[in-house]
Amino acid sequence: MTTIAAAAYFPDRLSVQSGTGAFTIEIADGLAAAESAWRELERNAVMSPYGRYDWIAHLARNVPPSGEIRVAVLRDAAGRLAVTMPLQVERAFGARVAAAIGGKHVNYNLPLIRSDLFPALTPERTRALLRQIGQALGVDAFAWPNMPTIWHGQPNPFASGGRPSPSDAWSLPLEADGDATLARSMSPEARKKLRNKVRGLAKLGPVSILEGRDPASVDRILDAFFQQKETRFGELGIADPFAEPGMRAFIRAAAIPEGIEAPAIELYGLVCGERIVAVLGGAADPHRLSGMFVSFEQGDAAKFSPGEILVTDVIRLQCARGRSVFDLGVGDARYKRSICDTVEALVDVVVPVTGRGRIYATLHGTAVDLKRRVKASPRAMTMVGRARRIKATLRG
Template sequence: MQTQQLDVHEQPSDDVALADAAISRLRQLSMKLAMAQLNIEVFDAMQPLEDDWRALERDNHQSLHQSYDWCAAWVSAFQRPLAIVKATHAGQTVFILPVEIVKSRGLRTARFIAADHSNINTGLFAESFAEAGRTIAPHEFAGQLRHALQGRADLLLLQNIPLEWRGRESPLAGLPMVQNQNHAYQLPFLPAFEDTLKQLNAKNRRKKFRVQSKRLEAAGGFEYVIPETSAEQHGLLDIFFRLKSARFASLGLPDVFADRETQTFLHGLIDKQDDTRQYFGLQMHMIRLKGEHEGKIAAISGISRKGDHIICQFGAIDEELLPDTSPGEFLYWQTISGLHGKGVALFDFGLGDQTYKRSWAPVETAHYDVVLPVSPFGVVAGAAHRLVTRGKAHIKVRPKLYKFAQGIRARIG
């Protein structure tokens, strides 16, 4: 490593150092004044915010999971009380935090709407406010959020937030946080599919695809299908629920898609789309077999799109049909290759460390949880969340311990 020394005449003078310090203090003071001038309101309904909400969500940096249509589908299905935080400055909306109140054992937790089924959360921030994120005074920001939620929540728990997303630092990064036990995995798209594959072990992946194709053709053939009608899309989602339920049962795990509200929410997303197809809440894809297994579905996935960002929400396979073809992996190849040339920049496999994700995704993104107590009860609950989250993270990076914990979970049911 080389170092460079400045000539004595080039050394920064005390005056310059003092000037830099003064500018830094002025910037901090300016942001504190701006924070003091924020007008924060809390809304118990989405409709009054729709115009401002949709204007903020146009920014590619805002997650699909905070989009108006995504949240509206969840609110319609679950009917939980809302405490949506909106901030304005100089008459302009600068951020919206789409928050609902989840009550459990006397604790009122303010969480992102649909947090249980979100792979990435950002909140909704005006670009000017987001760009100033590094100079936001964390203590003042936290204090304003606490004040806004007093009487409504005991704990503000905003989960699965990347500290930096697509080159922009999160304005939430200065709040009290703990690293989430789960990471997310992404595949950046390059202009051509072959270029995208070069980010991976392209030779092995192409070889695997050829082997899968030959086995599927030997069994009678296949077709990759994106159902065109709403009725077909809804029907395929119901088939996914059945396949996933059988999979969870075989593992002795709880079925996170089993409750009526979650199924209603996901069905509601299918019809949320714009005319340009640059936004859709949920779109179902499948590998359907021919020949001996004519009409049977070997693999299903559900993806969402906002702008140039695709998120894979879930997938399932029929484990009794041609398991040696790895139909789930084969479906990802078809989906990813088919999306090239359609304005997609990023394919997101979402949360959870799984082998197939690592094989497809060269980018791994750590997520964090904002843990901000609002009441004394929230202080205790926040400490418990930190402890549990760190414990899960400790277990997940130790394969033998993780396998042991999964076995216990399966036995408990």
């Protein structure tokens, strides 16, 4: 039987000893209480770019989560950091649930795991650890959407038992040579068409890439991006998610470099003449650039597919900088399939801790299965689109 020792309260942290296994579990109240350990583990962790302290801290600061923030920090018997698990504790279906921070804004969810532990953690041991952490948190269940089943080429033990997410993600393993990478992933016909579009766009004005390296360039790129998205969503008759409270401030804050740290979000703009005709933003770590959003201008440049031109140029840059993976995030789209050659399977993971948590897991699983079936049906998605437009019209 697993026993949890009596809790001892400190000014900003609750420490709990696990009665089994070789880990000490500490529960930090809020992000700041775990910042030092979190940043230390980032240097040698298996993680996604969305797990960086800066990415989550900027999001939580500008788009506060619906629940209380807790961070589980695990140390091994020698006191070395092993796992960092940021969570928001909220109520759902009558249960107290520890959920991933970020929700729909995150393409890939998983805890930070010390790299040498990742292959050693079995699904059984991982579930036992989660139950111990859940008891320490006082929750009924854990919930992670969009959990990758494979990460850094290894099976993800935290994904065991998950249900297929409503959508998978598209990625591209990178080689040192950007052109060789694109030649592998794109058909000769697609590359030829894109070269013709580059020449066509250049007739409208000199073409170049602008990177968000300081407040001025970040603001210039984001001004174009927000305008492009506002125009596009207006044409579709649906609400603009980037107009939600705090979202624009989050993206800007996360995109501006702080000291020696690289920004949590990297921004790229395709400039034609004096205009930014396409924008790409992605969550970034040393290994991967994960596309969060792509936009393009609806004017005369649109017929030359500036968004696709920008994506391929950004891929070349990532290859030159030594990153190993680029992705275009969750969801299917023609341009994703034409550029990325790898489908990354995602699952929604719910781990019950109590009997109430098992009820929550059943209800949540039913909702996920229904959403996946809807997304797989063109007819159903057409109906969803109509409903969204009607809702936006009534709201406006």
